[in-house]
Amino acid sequence: MHKNKIHKVEDRIVSIHQPHVRPIVRGKAGKPVEFGSKIGITVHNGLTYLDNLDWNNYNEAEDLKVSAENYKTRNGYYPKKINADQKYMTRANRDWCKENNIFLSGKPLGRPSEKTKEQTKELKQSAAERNCVEGKFGQAKRFYFNDAIRARLRLTSESMIGAVIVVLNLVRLAQQHAFAFFNFWINKISSTVFRFFYKNDWVGLFE
Numbered sequence: 001m002h003k004n005k006i007h008k009v010e011d012r013i014v015s016i017h018q019p020h021v022r023p024i025v026r027g028k029a030g031k032p033v034e035f036g037s038k039i040g041i042t043v044h045n046g047l048t049y050l051d052n053l054d055w056n057n058y059n060e061a062e063d064l065k066v067s068a069e070n071y072k073t074r075n076g077y078y079p080k081k082i083n084a085d086q087k088y089m090t091r092a093n094r095d096w097c098k099e100n101n102i103f104l105s106g107k108p109l110g111r112p113s114e115k116t117k118e119q120t121k122e123l124k125q126s127a128a129e130r131n132c133v134e135g136k137f138g139q140a141k142r143f144y145f146n147d148a149i150r151a152r153l154r155l156t157s158e159s160m161i162g163a164v165i166v167v168l169n170l171v172r173l174a175q176q177h178a179f180a181f182f183n184f185w186i187n188k189i190s191s192t193v194f195r196f197f198y199k200n201d202w203v204g205l206f207e
Contacts, residue, residue: 011056020154024057036147039161042067043132046172049074050165053158064088065096078102083130140164 040052040063140146
């Protein structure tokens with residue numbers, strides 16, 4: 001910096017312990033700069049998919065196409081609807097979604113205009129559906145320390161982040177199938193007990 005008379009260096013080391021970590025300006029209250037990776041995820045049917053993980057600061061709007069393409073790879077077709085945050089609502093993303101018959105739900109570009117009741121209801125529903133993404137980030141940070149990964153190597157850090165995503169999905173699958181699991185075993189036990197009493201001619205006791 002002194003030799004070239006500049007005040008900025010690309011990929012400068014800010015942590016000897018984790019040299020792959022870069023400072024990322026987020027502009028949040030109390031935390032204008034964060035250190036760590038940028039993660040792009042998609043939530044579909046309650047399951048979380050890790051679409052992008054990068055340690056450099058980049059335009060997150062590019063993740064929308066990546067997520068849509070990954071969705072197509074998994075399911076064989078593009079999603080009918082994408083609930084995206086305002087940072088993804090660029091003109092390029094809108095045009096791309098329109099070309100691929102994807103409804104991109106979010107605030108329109110330009111000056112705010114008077115909205116009909118249907119538009120207001122749709123925006124509120126979209127925001128509510130999109131909250132699950134923020135919820136996944138919060139869950140990963142609160143319960144699985146995804147915001148305090150202390151691995152020294154970049155590959156190890158990425159493996160730990162991937163492991164957290166796996167755990168989130170395992171928890172979700174357990175929640176989804178818990179009722180079916182308990183119902184199956186209740187029926188199984190009830191059937192076994194009934195056959196036991198019937199075999200031993202104890203059914204008459206309950207008539």
